[in-house]
Amino acid sequence: MTVKDILDAIQSPDSTPADIAALPLPESYRAITVHKDETEMFAGLETRDKDPRKSIHLDDVPVPELGPGEALVAVMASSVNYNSVWTSIFEPLSTFGFLERYGRVSDLAKRHDLPYHVIGSDLAGVVLRTGPGVNAWQAGDEVVAHCLSVELESSDGHNDTMLDPEQRIWGFETNFGGLAEIALVKSNQLMPKPDHLSWEEAAAPGLVNSTAYRQLVSRNGAGMKQGDNVLIWGASGGLGSYATQFALAGGANPICVVSSEQKADICRAMGADAIIDRSAEGYRFWKDENTQDPKEWKRFGKRIRELTGGEDIDIVFEHPGRETFGASVFVTRKGGTITTCASTSGYMHEYDNRYLWMSLKRIIGSHFANYREAWEANRLIAKGKIHPTLSKVYSLEDTGQAAYDVHRNLHQGKVGVLCLAPEEGLGVRDQAKRAQHLDAINRFRNI
Numbered sequence: 001m002t003v004k005d006i007l008d009a010i011q012s013p014d015s016t017p018a019d020i021a022a023l024p025l026p027e028s029y030r031a032i033t034v035h036k037d038e039t040e041m042f043a044g045l046e047t048r049d050k051d052p053r054k055s056i057h058l059d060d061v062p063v064p065e066l067g068p069g070e071a072l073v074a075v076m077a078s079s080v081n082y083n084s085v086w087t088s089i090f091e092p093l094s095t096f097g098f099l100e101r102y103g104r105v106s107d108l109a110k111r112h113d114l115p116y117h118v119i120g121s122d123l124a125g126v127v128l129r130t131g132p133g134v135n136a137w138q139a140g141d142e143v144v145a146h147c148l149s150v151e152l153e154s155s156d157g158h159n160d161t162m163l164d165p166e167q168r169i170w171g172f173e174t175n176f177g178g179l180a181e182i183a184l185v186k187s188n189q190l191m192p193k194p195d196h197l198s199w200e201e202a203a204a205p206g207l208v209n210s211t212a213y214r215q216l217v218s219r220n221g222a223g224m225k226q227g228d229n230v231l232i233w234g235a236s237g238g239l240g241s242y243a244t245q246f247a248l249a250g251g252a253n254p255i256c257v258v259s260s261e262q263k264a265d266i267c268r269a270m271g272a273d274a275i276i277d278r279s280a281e282g283y284r285f286w287k288d289e290n291t292q293d294p295k296e297w298k299r300f301g302k303r304i305r306e307l308t309g310g311e312d313i314d315i316v317f318e319h320p321g322r323e324t325f326g327a328s329v330f331v332t333r334k335g336g337t338i339t340t341c342a343s344t345s346g347y348m349h350e351y352d353n354r355y356l357w358m359s360l361k362r363i364i365g366s367h368f369a370n371y372r373e374a375w376e377a378n379r380l381i382a383k384g385k386i387h388p389t390l391s392k393v394y395s396l397e398d399t400g401q402a403a404y405d406v407h408r409n410l411h412q413g414k415v416g417v418l419c420l421a422p423e424e425g426l427g428v429r430d431q432a433k434r435a436q437h438l439d440a441i442n443r444f445r446n447i
């Protein structure tokens with residue numbers, strides 16, 4: 001039995017769930033990996049000079065043993081997230097430390113502690129096998145997987161699964177991720193694949209859509225409401241392209257920050273009209289490496305007021321981090337919220353705390369999404385209320401280049417990867433629903 005036989009069975013219109021369940025598993029599968037013995041390969045280089053094309057490999061790896069509550073999924077398509085860029089440049093830490101720590105949790109978790117790390121935190125595919133105790137899913141189900149892996153043995157996470165002390169991001173802090181022909185997930189990561197989307201479109205939103213949903217919409221995040229002015233950094237990027245859609249769909253007023261006219265056009269096409277081109281307007285929030293320039297914060301705030309008719313920002317959707325955080329805190333209105341999930345440009349932030357406490361602003365840390373939030377975010381995709389922002393699609397062999405593009409900010413929206421799917425456009429089950437949303441689904445394609 002080879003992976004090719006699995007693909008043939010999935011693609012055959014005559015296959016039944018029983019046929020898929022009866023397929024013997026192959027011994028190995030092709031997977032995107034980084035190697036433990038290469039974690040020092042970029043030592044001494046600047047972050048931007050660390051090249052994912054050098055550290056990302058396509059290897060044949062053994063199929064992992066299937067445990068209770070788990071599922072093996074034949075991955076038709078996946079997508080590149082920035083966490084795979086971090087893994088591939090071994091910043092801020094090598095992810096092998098996460099795998100070692102996970103390996104200490106239990107005998108079963110030891111499977112994850114290997115000298116290679118199969119990465120990737122999104123997938124769309126078909127369930128191949130389920131482990132003991134899995135009843136809600138069966139072989140043959142067409143699924144997407146969110147990337148929250150939890151053990152739930154402690155009460156800390158029982159109200160909000162993101163608060164589990166053993167909370168991990170699948171394919172980043174666990175092994176056997178989605179940039180591969182087969183992936184291992186916990187069955188409660190599985191969700192129905194939106195039936196109007198192709199495999200690669202369905203695999204694109206997962207991680208960033210769920211994250212933006214918690215960070216901006218959920219009461220665990222900013223709890224956005226109608227009419228809010230929402231400042232969205234990187235509004236046409238991975239997270240930002242979903243935050244912009246949530247703001248528009250929720251009756252808020254997105255103020256989109258981008259770095260080119262082309263990206264401004266994408267935001268206009270999504271329906272936004274308040275757009276700031278940070279490159280054209282040349283903001284320099286830092287005079288030098290250690291000194292910020294409050295005059296630039298004020299110039300930025302003045303521009304926001306021009307776009308809003310004099311109003312300030314209710315919610316800042318933050319992720320660039322060090323470079324922008326001082327400005328983000330400054331431009332937020334009295335009582336407003338800065339919600340942050342990342343620090344792409346540096347995690348040691350600096351801001352003037354007087355503007356925070358005197359104006360009663362709050363900073364909220366947000367990370368991925370709990371089970372329910374991920375489910376709700378996927379439901380919005382399935383209902384055609386929020387759309388994938390897939391721009392370019394790569395083959396599994398070219399994942400290194402795809403990650404390089406994301407690292408160098410050369411991409412738009414989300415970048416997809418075909419795993420088992422032999423070509424783009426396959427897997428659509430509801431053509432009528434698709435036709436209703438076709439323009440929105442294709443908005444980011446090939447730009």
Ligand SMILES: C/C=C/C(=O)SCCNC(=O)CCNC(=O)[C@H](O)C(C)(C)COP(=O)(O)OP(=O)(O)OC[C@H]1O[C@@H](n2cnc3c(N)ncnc32)[C@H](O)[C@@H]1OP(=O)(O)O
Pocket residue numbers: 082083086091092093147169207211341342368
């Ligand atoms: C969904 C997609 C998401 C993304 O893309 S996010 C972007 C990518 N992700 C990242 O960049 C994050 C990568 N992760 C990290 O950088 C690290 O992962 C963290 C900094 C988040 C945490 O590092 P850690 O090694 O877990 O923590 P420590 O603080 O460096 O060390 C832990 C030790 O510190 C002790 N400790 C913790 N809290 C306290 C306390 N309050 N008082 C005293 N000690 C404390 C612990 O017990 C333990 O100790 P002991 O080393 O002996 O085991």
Ligand SMILES: NC(=O)C1=CN([C@@H]2O[C@H](COP(=O)(O)OP(=O)(O)OC[C@H]3O[C@@H](n4cnc5c(N)ncnc54)[C@H](OP(=O)(O)O)[C@@H]3O)[C@@H](O)[C@H]2O)C=CC1
Pocket residue numbers: 081082083086207208211233234235236237238239240257258259260263278319320323324341342343344345366367368369406409413
């Ligand atoms: N904690 C969590 O759960 C999650 C965290 N993340 C993290 O969020 C970050 C962004 O992820 P994602 O949106 O997918 O990445 P993308 O690269 O797709 O988008 C980020 C956008 O941010 C803008 N940007 C980048 N650097 C700067 C800067 N120095 N100043 C201002 N804007 C900047 C760029 O837009 P432009 O050039 O147009 O301004 C870019 O398109 C990453 O660090 C990632 O690891 C992502 C998902 C989940």
